Amino acid sequence: MPPTVEIVRFPGSDAFLADPLAFKEGLSIATNMEGNIGLHYGVQTEDTSTGHIFVTWESYEHYIESKKLDTFTAFTASLDLARSGPWDVDYVQFGEDVAVAFSSPVTEIATLRLYPDPNNREKLLDDLVTLREYMSAHEECRAYVIGESKEKGTVFVLLGWTSVE
Numbered sequence: 001m002p003p004t005v006e007i008v009r010f011p012g013s014d015a016f017l018a019d020p021l022a023f024k025e026g027l028s029i030a031t032n033m034e035g036n037i038g039l040h041y042g043v044q045t046e047d048t049s050t051g052h053i054f055v056t057w058e059s060y061e062h063y064i065e066s067k068k069l070d071t072f073t074a075f076t077a078s079l080d081l082a083r084s085g086p087w088d089v090d091y092v093q094f095g096e097d098v099a100v101a102f103s104s105p106v107t108e109i110a111t112l113r114l115y116p117d118p119n120n121r122e123k124l125l126d127d128l129v130t131l132r133e134y135m136s137a138h139e140e141c142r143a144y145v146i147g148e149s150k151e152k153g154t155v156f157v158l159l160g161w162t163s164v165e
Helices: 016-020 020-031 060-068 072-081 098-105 118-136
Strands: 004-011 034-044 049-057 090-096 106-113 139-147 154-161
Touching: 004 060, 016 020, 016 034, 020 049, 020 072, 020 139, 034 098, 049 060, 060 090, 060 154, 090 154, 098 154, 118 139, 118 154
Parallel strands: none
Antiparallel strands: 004 049, 004 090, 034 049, 090 139, 106 154, 139 154
């Protein structure tokens, strides 16, 4: 089973927006949880009041098991200090490795909400694969991975870029 990426979006607190690295110690709690294979976070470029946290788990089951740990409470408490409003969380399985997208200098996240018609879903996924072929020809694009949320009927595309330009 492919890894699951926990995608957390939130309105950032003043402290987080001023210095996201101030929360590095609290966020590092997750890196020591069994099944965690990566954690990335930061402030959105286009909307500098929005924060993102991406936790990559070996599986969705590893995430569920981590919630039973005492350290999970400390982890979520540290995250509460980073936000000024509600979380928006998705659990996404990508068909390919996300490491290159997250390790790129810039990671772009495209969020696409699906309509209930299954024909729309298949057409969208086909179009995204076609777009991946096009993007792969540009050396500025280091990664292009597609995944679907576990619960919300949302498709995510992660792109790794050499720069914001």
